[in-house]
Amino acid sequence: MNKIFKKSGRKIAKKISLFSKKVNEDGREHIKENLIGHISHIKNVRLYIVEWLLMVSVVILLSIAQAYWYLNTFAVETYTSGGTYTEATLGKINSFNPLFTSTSSEETLSRLLFATLSATDYSGHTGLGLAESIHANDTGDVWTVKLRKNLKWSDGEPITNKDILYTIKTIQSPRIKTNFASKLVGVTAAENEQGEIVFTLTSPNAFFESSLDLPILPSHVLGDVAPELLLENKFSSRPVTSGAFTVNATQNIGNEGEKIVYLTANPKYYKNKPLLDSFSIHAFLNLTDIKNAVKNGTVTATADLPSKFATEVSSSNVNEYQSSVNYGVFAFFNTESNLLKDKALRQAIRLGLNLNNLRTGLSGELPLDYPILESQIESITFPSIPKTDVTTAKAEIEKLKAANSALTTEKIKIITIKGDNYLEEFANRIASQLESLGLGATVSVYDSNQDFRLNILRPRAYDLLIYEIGLGPDPDVIAYYHSLEASENGHNLSNYKNSVVNDLLLSARSNMDAGLRAAKYQKFLERWVDDVPAIGLYQTTLPYFVNRNVRAFSQENRLVTSTDRFVDIENWATKKTVKNRTP
Template sequence: MSKAEPSSDQKPPKKRRQWRAFQRKPLAKSQLATRARKVESSTLRHAHRFVLKRLNSLRLARRHIIAWSIVVSVVLLGIGAQLFLYADTYTELAPARGGTYAEGAVGIIDNLNPIYASSGAEVAASRLMFSSLYSYDSTGKLIPDLAKSIKRSKDGDAYTVVLRDNAKWHDGADVTAEDVVFTIATIKDPEARARASLQVNWRDIKVEQLDDLTVRFSLPPYAAFAHALTFPVLPKHILQSVAPGALQENSFSTAPIGSGPFEFRLLQTSDSVANRKVVHMRANTNYYGGAPRLDRFELYGYESSDDVVLALKARALSGAVEVPRSVIPELGDAYTVQQHPVDNGVYVLLNNANPLLKDVKMRQIIQRIIDTEQVRADVGGGVRELHLPFIGEHIASGGLPAAPQVNRAKAAKLLDNAKWKRSAPDGVRKRSGKEELALKITTTKNPQYERAANSIAEQLREAGFAIDVVVLDDKQPNSNFIGNVLQQRDYDMLVYELPIGADPDVYAYWHSSQLGMTGYNFANYSNATADAALSSARDRADQKLRDSKYVTFAKQWLSDAPAIGLYQQSIIYVHRPSAHTMPSDAVFVSATDRYADVTNWTVESEEVYKTP
């Protein structure tokens, strides 16, 4: 059978596309070399065009860059040198906010209730944490504090004080007139046992509340009454339930609530053996006088100025008060030193009740012997002359008597005329060959007072007196200097510091009504002319008339010589150079007036640009 033919309806099979295999064509060596040369030539042209020319441009640019870099560097160095050399022209050091100021003060800290504050450290703590109706600014001027205004009645027997309405206690309660009335009532209450210097100001004064912010004081006419309004105000809402007799021992005395620029945080014992304590305070951000720039204030109480000096040398303090002048060189450049006079006078009081000193002629003899300029030099210098019973600058009208002149030749002649003859071999003067011209000089333990006492003793010994110097440590708890010595007037001559204040009213020290154990007439001085002048000056509102009365009193006082003014006291304050404290020209009535601008104190400084 033959093969079958395909039918007409069947498609013929597709033919597969066939690719020819890639065939390598042979390449002659001459052609390869030619092509290589072409590639090389093209590459060189490309490199020359895009690389070598740009490298040349880069070298040229590099020279310009280096040149400009040098120019810019020189300019920058010049600007830097100018800023370094003339930085003071553009910048200045300014106080920086924040930080902790640590201050050292002399005195044990046992009681933080201000009506019991006795040591310098306790009084300082009171000033920082409590407010007064009035206070002194950094110029020594009396200005309102808690008070907004004061009005004196026509006859001078009443003062009406209006309080500011934005003062608050540290617990947030409002300060009101009730607090003022409560404070004075507490001070006057004998069971409360407030310190005597506060009590004496309020014995004959009546206080009443007129409304929430108004108080009226009724009293015998007293021109200087406004100066008595610097007492610290206590919070009635905290203490009204405490019996007056239990107030001193109350917990408030170790954890007080005040209204001042700093509020209490902690009373810490840093040395139990030395009874050294630290009061930790923080800024009162709600203080009506403006929040302090410091965050915290730490007040360290030291037993003596020697302990303060040791702390300063250890760089443990930002600042300190009552630093002895003799140690200032030892502190080097670590602290800035400021000295400010205060309205206190250091006197040698002559006990007019003493058998020898009750004779005005003997007191005048001593007045002619003692060279107060020599005393001031012996205590270390740097203190002002004070020959009056008050601060002379407080009498604006002038006319004050001059200081007595030293005249030892005349003093010797007067002693001879009084039958006080020198005896051999000690040279001590005796009367009738038996009775020695002997006196005792008493003072308290204080380097400055001791030098003053020894200087006076040496001068009197040269004149033929037999002198003993007795130094009492009034800081010891069992010494009772006030009760056993001061109130008993147990001394012949006493080197003592009297707080005088910003007004010439020294009635408390020299009027005969202040004789006796409870009075402050420590010289036992009595003179009718002096009494009349002091009493009259208190009643007069006219300043010129008051001044004339005090001039009369000063003349009589110098003639009677119940005491001899040695010098006006001053305080030496040191602080770190970076700290900002009181102005260098500040005037203080008392040492705690250094806090007049404490809200502006800072512990560090920062550099700021000056503003035009």
């Protein structure tokens, strides 16, 4: 058996050997025939080979280029969370308590640190803040406010109706003077069974919602503090907050009052935590230092530098935005002045003043002809104002001088305040034009301080006042033109008294029908134009100088006050990243 297996194995091995030899010979023949034999033909097809190689190279390069284009086409540089933002502001910071703000620096901090019940929205109208809803009864003398759910103070305590009631009571206390007391005169507040706050007014007010733009204080921190001791309380330097930021630290610069306040994003902010990690307020004492800080890039932005500094801070890294705000500059006639009590003279002065010449040199500010802005009211036709006619004005003034010898012997006393806007310049221009009309005029310029308010504004110690006033979000001008406000404590700077106007303004405020309300304001404006208690000069703008590499407030937002720029503070950013969009 073994011999048979051995014999069979030798036969198989011999066949494998012969097969391998044949394959080897066939392989060599194939290589010789199909490769070596064709080498001599390469020179005949070399052009095709080069073309083929070039084509492959082009395809590879195009693929690489396409991939690069794809990445860049769908890669977007966008702002992300993180970073810090520094604003330069003007004026000392004496307290963080929002009820006692008196400088631009303190007002800015108040908006960043404290949320309000109602708030100006993106359109420049009154919207909701901490309140989930605000609605009135049919007559407008009862307003009901419901808070949002799950509101928190920065220390984690809940924001409740108790905080609202405490704040209202504190603002109304006769033991202190706050910036909000005038909004709550004759108002009572109480909690109803549904857990809402009910405000009851002594008279209807269609605009009461805007009066609720009030910063709320924490009752669990201040509830046991006497109102007159609030400024002395530690809360004034280490507050518990409800706004977008909380106070982290403060740094005094020198001994004169310059200070930096370092803020940290508040994760409990009702609009969500801001993108910015931190925000700093550098409170300067003068505009020159603010200008230098912006120019040198030591601050991110400022809202306190007038437009006239634009050329001095101009650089490739700084943008200037101009946003109108609801403030207006007027020439207020003292209608009880011995010289200007005659309506005919006020009409003649308006006829003779060349407003186009007066407004020469304005930088972004808008002409302002009326005490109500078009953005504040709809469905109204503003009455026409007589066009400038110097010849007719001079003739009328000469007639009036003959009837009132004081117009010949005395000069019209024009008063305004110092500052870096156009007030003093307008006062001097008006004085010059009055003299060209045949009326004598003097200009006095005062510091805007307590002495000015006590000795000039309250007694109305002027014939003509060039002054800026806030117009608010609503067309309600009772404070400036109702007879009851023509007092030392009132804001009727013209001492204007007209019983028909009183009725029109009160009726407009108390009317809940927008159409009927507009009709009342239409008639008021007609009276205002005829009686000439004031002449509109220009609407104020907010010049905002900002580093061009950051994102601040949207230029599409309509601002009522300068601090309304913070309406979208949660979206401000300084840090960028690259992200791919989905194609």
